[in-house]
Amino acid sequence: MSKRKDASGVGRRGFLKGAALAGAATTVAAPLGAIAQPLPPKRLKAPQGVSAIQKAAETGKPAQIANLPQGAADLVAATAGSDFMVDAYKSLGIEYIASMPGSSFRGLQESFINYGKNTSPEWLTTLHEEISVAMAQGYAKVEGKPMLNLVHATVGLQHASMAIYNAYADRVPICLITANVADATLRRPGVEVDHTVQDGAIIVRDYTKWDDNPGGLQHFGESVVRSYQITMTPPMGPTLIVADSSLQEDPIPEDAKLSLPKLPRFAPAVGDSGAVAELAKMLVDAENPVIMADRGVPGPNGVLNHLVELAEALQCPVVDIGARMNFPTQHALNQSDRRGALLSQADLVVGLDVTDLYGVTHAYRDQLHRTSRPMLKPGTKVVHMTAADQFIRSNYQNFQRFTDVSFEISGDSAATLPFLLEAVKKALPNDKKAAFEARGKKLAEARQASYKGAQNEAASGWDITPISTARLTMELWNAIKNEDYSLVNATQPGGYWSHKLWKMDKYYHYLGDSGAFGVGYGGGGAVGSALANRKHGRLSVSIMGDGDLMVSPSSLWTAAKHKIPIMMVVHNNRYYFQEVMHLQAMAERHMRDPKTANVGTEIANPNIDFAKMAGSFGVEGFTVTDPAKLGGVLQQAVAIAKRGEPVLVGVVSQGR
Amino acid sequence: MRGGIVAAAAALVMLVAVAPAQDVAAQNAGGGQQTAPKGDAKAGQQLYASIGCWECHGSQAQGGAVTGPRLAHTALPFAAVLQQLRVPQNAMPPYEPASVSDEDVANIYAWLESLPAPQSAASIPLLNQ
Numbered sequence: 165m166s167k168r169k170d171a172s173g174v175g176r177r178g179f180l181k182g183a184a185l186a187g188a189a190t191t192v193a194a195p196l197g198a199i200a201q202p203l204p205p206k207r208l209k210a211p212q213g214v215s216a217i218q219k220a221a222e223t224g225k226p227a228q229i230a231n232l233p234q235g236a237a238d239l240v241a242a243t244a245g246s247d248f249m250v251d252a253y254k255s256l257g258i259e260y261i262a263s264m265p266g267s268s269f270r271g272l273q274e275s276f277i278n279y280g281k282n283t284s285p286e287w288l289t290t291l292h293e294e295i296s297v298a299m300a301q302g303y304a305k306v307e308g309k310p311m312l313n314l315v316h317a318t319v320g321l322q323h324a325s326m327a328i329y330n331a332y333a334d335r336v337p338i339c340l341i342t343a344n345v346a347d348a349t350l351r352r353p354g355v356e357v358d359h360t361v362q363d364g365a366i367i368v369r370d371y372t373k374w375d376d377n378p379g380g381l382q383h384f385g386e387s388v389v390r391s392y393q394i395t396m397t398p399p400m401g402p403t404l405i406v407a408d409s410s411l412q413e414d415p416i417p418e419d420a421k422l423s424l425p426k427l428p429r430f431a432p433a434v435g436d437s438g439a440v441a442e443l444a445k446m447l448v449d450a451e452n453p454v455i456m457a458d459r460g461v462p463g464p465n466g467v468l469n470h471l472v473e474l475a476e477a478l479q480c481p482v483v484d485i486g487a488r489m490n491f492p493t494q495h496a497l498n499q500s501d502r503r504g505a506l507l508s509q510a511d512l513v514v515g516l517d518v519t520d521l522y523g524v525t526h527a528y529r530d531q532l533h534r535t536s537r538p539m540l541k542p543g544t545k546v547v548h549m550t551a552a553d554q555f556i557r558s559n560y561q562n563f564q565r566f567t568d569v570s571f572e573i574s575g576d577s578a579a580t581l582p583f584l585l586e587a588v589k590k591a592l593p594n595d596k597k598a599a600f601e602a603r604g605k606k607l608a609e610a611r612q613a614s615y616k617g618a619q620n621e622a623a624s625g626w627d628i629t630p631i632s633t634a635r636l637t638m639e640l641w642n643a644i645k646n647e648d649y650s651l652v653n654a655t656q657p658g659g660y661w662s663h664k665l666w667k668m669d670k671y672y673h674y675l676g677d678s679g680a681f682g683v684g685y686g687g688g689g690a691v692g693s694a695l696a697n698r699k700h701g702r703l704s705v706s707i708m709g710d711g712d713l714m715v716s717p718s719s720l721w722t723a724a725k726h727k728i729p730i731m732m733v734v735h736n737n738r739y740y741f742q743e744v745m746h747l748q749a750m751a752e753r754h755m756r757d758p759k760t761a762n763v764g765t766e767i768a769n770p771n772i773d774f775a776k777m778a779g780s781f782g783v784e785g786f787t788v789t790d791p792a793k794l795g796g797v798l799q800q801a802v803a804i805a806k807r808g809e810p811v812l813v814g815v816v817s818q819g820r
Numbered sequence: 821m822r823g824g825i826v827a828a829a830a831a832l833v834m835l836v837a838v839a840p841a842q843d844v845a846a847q848n849a850g851g852g853q854q855t856a857p858k859g860d861a862k863a864g865q866q867l868y869a870s871i872g873c874w875e876c877h878g879s880q881a882q883g884g885a886v887t888g889p890r891l892a893h894t895a896l897p898f899a900a901v902l903q904q905l906r907v908p909q910n911a912m913p914p915y916e917p918a919s920v921s922d923e924d925v926a927n928i929y930a931w932l933e934s935l936p937a938p939q940s941a942a943s944i945p946l947l948n949q
Contacts, residue, residue, distance in 0.1 A: 528911075529910065529911055530911045531908075531911065619941035619948070620940075620941045621883065621890075622941065622947055623939045623940065623941040623943075623944055623947060624882040624883050624890045624892070624938045624939070625878055625880050625890075625892075626944055627939070628882060630879065632878070632882060633884075633885050634885070638947060639946065641946075641949075642946050645949065656885065657884075657885035657886075660885040661885060665947070744872075744875055745876060745887065748872040748913060749913040751913075751919075752913035752914055752915055752916070752919065753913060755918050757919070758871045758872050758915075758919050758920075759870050759871060761872050761875070795946075818884070819874070819875055819878070819879075819884065820875075820876065820878070820887045
């Protein structure tokens with residue numbers, strides 16, 4: 165490491181450059197104290213137990229500052245604690261920050277942009293913290309690693325909180341920073357006092373994996389690396405660090421001995437080898453096994469990589485619950501449409517990181533007296549392999565109802581599958597081959613019948629207006645089917661039709677839901693996923709709900725500002741449609757007027773012009789009401805997105 | 821709160837997918853009135869829209885993704901439709917006579933019967949790629 169020439173930080177920038185190139189898995193452990201040589205005149209050692217501002221006043225200045233007129237030298241500093249904080253994040257290879265500005269992290273923001281040269285991570289501007297976090301969630305679903313969000317103290321974190329809950333429930337990694345002025349005597353009167361807090365992380369502690377409030381820079385650096393390790397360990401989830409303003413803005417103490425710890429290589433927990441061998445035998449012995457896959461690790465390391473081979477070895481049906489792209493949609497063993505029939509006959513059900521195992525194995529009746537009944541016959545064995553049980557918080561109940569499982573294997577399903585596959589291959593007796601082939605043949609026939617049924621279902625109402633959701637989805641498929649596409653998110657009907665009729669066989673062909681179904685994920689999530697897909701040259705498309713987009717419409721501006729190509733197809737049914745159905749049901753249940761379900765649920769009169777709205781954000785927009793014209797407009801939109809620009813197509817559509 | 825509502829709806833969707841309405845209705849049709857009373861299709865169309873049938877079954881009764889089966893040009897007997905409305909076997913809301921009379925149901929049924937048969941998937945290129 166080169167020695168620092170002066171206090172301008174040249175030497176430390178050299179260190180930083182090395183750190184930035186090092187990436188997440190490489191050592192960045194050069195102690196800053198070894199680099200920063202004491203400069204004349206000799207500085208006073210910062211006394212212990214005083215505020216950071218006092219420390220700065222008592223600490224000497226470098227020559228370039230010392231030559232300033234009297235008084236001025238006391239107003240500036242050549243280093244800042246936030247520079248070291250930037251070093252810490254750069255050492256992890258984080259590519260992007262999405263943030264709405266906030267004065268509580270002004271020191272960090274300035275350091276990321278000037279000291280850090282606004283690269284790796286690059287600063288992306290959002291107009292709402294909920295969008296910032298949704299972008300990070302969408303990004304993580306593609307890349308399988310976190311990006312960074314800075315959210316303003318108190319109010320910014322309050323804005324971000326729903327999106328953080330979505331990400332937590334979706335089990336995706338995000339690194340978050342909020343800020344605070346812990347010392348009440350340093351708070352600027354008025355607004356800053358409103359924006360300070362005793363415990364900055366408490367409002368999201370129920371749905372973050374870990375948080376910390378470092379009291380010093382070395383502590384901060386270690387916590388950054390720890391936060392990355394924790395967020396990336398299955399079950400993944402957001403982590404949060406509170407960056408005190410003084411720690412950000414004050415100069416790095418001359419006697420500071422700072423170093424950044426290595427980010428270790430880490431392997432996720434896999435299921436116990438004995439348990440895996442036992443499960444392999446159960447799968448081989450079962451007459452009617454069913455595998456269900458749902459919310460394993462996001463990104464390229466998911467279960468898709470080995471599940472096909474496992475299913476083919478066993479000729480076993482797979483039901484993709486759909487939180488990730490878990491199994492090729494057109495594969496003969498994809499039996500997602502036949503869950504009810506398969507479960508009723510199953511003697512073994514194996515769940516892979518299923519979010520709501522109880523829900524998908526029971527039929528629920530939402531009437532005045534709510535009831536549920538098991539879809540499984542008595543005696544069916546249920547095995548659940550999941551990492552989710554390794555981290556459960558009590559308050560928010562997204563862990564769902566307790567399920568009667570015969571055998572729980574604690575471990576990340578994607579990491580365990582290769583071992584399970586190997587064990588199954590060893591356990592496969594030759595005399596089972598014919599039986600397995602016969603089972604596979606039956607399943608293929610059922611799959612074909614199911615596909616034909618879906619085609620017929622989609623044909624119903626093909627030419628009607630408002631445009632049918634099947635027509636919307638299939639016109640979109642026709643426009644993108646020859647592209648390297650990524651369906652970054654979809655409304656329920658869009659997901660329904662695309663999974664039945666599109667060819668999806670790569671993990672990024674479908675990126676799943678919002679996690680906790682907090683409305684407003686769509687816009688930010690789509691832009692975040694598109695940001696990640698951009699460098700891979702993929703065409704990102706979204707089937708976006710009108711109600712969802714109106715929670716975070718300014719996500720379009722962020723896409724335009726940062727030239728993020730996303731093709732948003734708005735499924736504009738002019739309602740909060742789920743809610744209109746619920747309200748209808750309540751009116752009928754209470755034997756009251758059923759004609760009022762539009763009150764409070766309708767997003768019409770006036771109708772929202774999504775094309776105009778997009779235009780106001782700098783995004784080209786189209787409106788389509790005629791089904792015959794939809795295909796042509798979508799082709800135009802594909803061309804725009806392929807030029808690297810965002811584009812919106814508002815499609816006035818059926819509700820479902 | 822919003823998430824909770826959506827999650828509840830997801831459960832509804834699951835049940836409908838497992839027990840399609842037409843199957844249940846058909847099972848309950850036995851013994852009921854097999855011949856539809858004469859109805860006013862135009863009045864039925866208006867009722868279909870105003871009382872909310874369209875929400876789950878589509879504006880042209882073409883069916884909704886997951887929420888409700890196609891009813892246009894239905895082959896279900898009137899008695900099955902009436903039975904499903906009064907005592908739904910799945911998560912469909914119950915429509916009691918106070919809000920939808922038998923005559924109203926007959927009108928709706930007349931409109932459903934008047935709708936064209938579904939288009940063949942084979943005739944739609946985009947569904948045969």
